[in-house]
Amino acid sequence: MDGTDRHPLSEDDFALVHALQLHPRASWAGLGPVLDAAPVTLARRWARLQGSGHAWISCYPVVGEDAMQVALVEVDCAPGRLAGVVAALDSEPSVMTIEYAARGRDLLLTVNAASFTELSGLVLDRIGRVAGVASVRTHLASRVHREGSRWRLDALDTRQVAAVRALRRADTTPQAAGVDLRGPVYAPLVRELCVDGRASAAELADRVGRPASTVRRQLSALVRSRALVFRCEVAQLLTRWPICVTWWIRLPTAAVEHAVRRVRTDPRVRLCLSLTGPENLLVTAWTHSLGELVGMQSALERSLPQAQIVDTSVILRTRKRMGWLLHPDGRATGACVPVFPG
Numbered sequence: 110m111d112g113t114d115r116h117p118l119s120e121d122d123f124a125l126v127h128a129l130q131l132h133p134r135a136s137w138a139g140l141g142p143v144l145d146a147a148p149v150t151l152a153r154r155w156a157r158l159q160g161s162g163h164a165w166i167s168c169y170p171v172v173g174e175d176a177m178q179v180a181l182v183e184v185d186c187a188p189g190r191l192a193g194v195v196a197a198l199d200s201e202p203s204v205m206t207i208e209y210a211a212r213g214r215d216l217l218l219t220v221n222a223a224s225f226t227e228l229s230g231l232v233l234d235r236i237g238r239v240a241g242v243a244s245v246r247t248h249l250a251s252r253v254h255r256e257g258s259r260w261r262l263d264a265l266d267t268r269q270v271a272a273v274r275a276l277r278r279a280d281t282t283p284q285a286a287g288v289d290l291r292g293p294v295y296a297p298l299v300r301e302l303c304v305d306g307r308a309s310a311a312e313l314a315d316r317v318g319r320p321a322s323t324v325r326r327q328l329s330a331l332v333r334s335r336a337l338v339f340r341c342e343v344a345q346l347l348t349r350w351p352i353c354v355t356w357w358i359r360l361p362t363a364a365v366e367h368a369v370r371r372v373r374t375d376p377r378v379r380l381c382l383s384l385t386g387p388e389n390l391l392v393t394a395w396t397h398s399l400g401e402l403v404g405m406q407s408a409l410e411r412s413l414p415q416a417q418i419v420d421t422s423v424i425l426r427t428r429k430r431m432g433w434l435l436h437p438d439g440r441a442t443g444a445c446v447p448v449f450p451g
Contacts, residue, residue: 118163118347121146123264125154126164126343130261131270132277133166133306133339134332139280143272155307162440163347166306167340167431168299169205169448170290172221172253178228179221179250181384181391182236183214190241191215195428197239203231205448207429208353210422214246217355217422221448223291248391254369254381257431258340260395261376262348284333296449298327299337303432303447306339342430346439350377350395353424354402356409357388359417365390368413377405388419399423 118126121144128140137148137155144151158164172179186194198204198218206219218236222228232247265273288295297317301308308316310325317324331337345351360368365383372381372392380393392409396402406418426437432448433441 118158118343120264122154122158122163123262124269125151126158126341127262127264128269128273129155129164129166129341130258131265131273132280133341135273135276135280139276140273143269143276162344162436162442164341164343165433165441167342167433167445167448168302168306169221169338169340169431170299171336171338172250172256178223178225179219179253179382180228180232181248181250181382182218182220182232183210183246183248184216184218184236184242185244186215187241187243194239194241197241198236199429199434200446201235202432202446202449204236204429205431206427208427209425210355211425213420213422217424248388249385250382250391251385252383254383255373255378256338257342257379258338260379262343263376281332281335283335284330288330288334288336290336290449294327295331298324298331300447300449302331302337302339303449304445306341340431342433342441344435344439344441345395345427348395349397352396352399352402353379353393353427354396354405355380355391355393355422355424356406356418357420357422358390358392358409358413359388359419360390360413361415362389364413364415368416371412372409375405390416 124144128135128144137151140151141148195207198207203222204218204220208217210217220231222231232245236242237245290296290299298313301313301316310328311321313328314321314324345353368390369381372378377394377396378392379395382391383389384391394405396405406421410416410418427435429435432446434444436442
């Protein structure tokens with residue numbers, strides 16, 4: 110891929126991506142009647158989208174109080190050192206996302222670790238010591254209210270959305286017993302799924318050197334455990350929402366829950382976090398234009414009169430999203446550093 114392929118995706122392409130956002134591991138046979146296409150046609154369409162980097166499936170552990178710890182890290186670089194810092198962070202598994210910011214910071218990182226202690230070491234001992242890093246400011250996420258796996262295109266109608274959701278319920282009946290994602294049984298499978306979230310049991314068995322029947326049982330347990338998030342991504346600049354913005358908001362603690370309920374009703378919101386510190390709420394959205402961004406900010410201020418938007422950061426370019434390295438035009442390069450702490 111040379112970065113020149115900028116043709117828009119078709120409506121059928123968007124419909125397939127939307128369906129996979131709802132159910133990333135849906136079978137082509139199951140999606141066929143919903144999308145009015147033969148399974149082999151859907152398989153070919155997905156292979157084309159994935160091969161061109163226009164869409165891909167990522168996978169990572171669920172974020173929670175007893176699971177993955179998350180923080181936002183602002184990074185300032187010494188003059189002329191930005192490219193070198195980004196190159197060093199590209200290969201760091203615990204740096205999930207790397208974004209070039211328009212003001213206030215050179216880079217905005219989303220990072221993860223398996224514990225608070227490991228998170229501290231990541232920021233202080235690894236990111237902070239990268240050659241060319243001048244300073245870091247860390248904002249710990251105390252709670253994740255919304256994240257990118259819940260963001261949707263609007264390519265399917267109500268009937269189709271309901272049908273895909275019914276498929277997902279039928280395919281992923283939860284199980285009571287948990288799984289140890291970092292143990293010797295499941296960790297190799299999780300790492301492979303981070304790179305290829307739609308990998309079949311047969312493909313995983315070949316990659317980890319286990320019998321297919323064993324992996325089929327283990328894969329079923331992984332999916333049904335709900336310990337992993339499977340997420341269908343799309344090249345942002347080819348959607349109707351090419352502008353990414355992050356707002357840093359200060360609110361009275363008692364007003365946060367109301368603000369979260371308001372923010373979560375807006376389908377443009379990709380990320381909403383409660384943070385430690387004076388700016389205690391972070392909201393990231395994809396918008397149609399800079400004008401729409403201003404209008405959305407105005408609407409937030411009107412609906413949340415107790416909120417003070419302390420900073421607005423437009424993202425100039427995303428280098429890495431949930432482990433996947435991206436072209437400047439937003440397409441996946443095909444290179445993935447698995448997001449898997451520990």
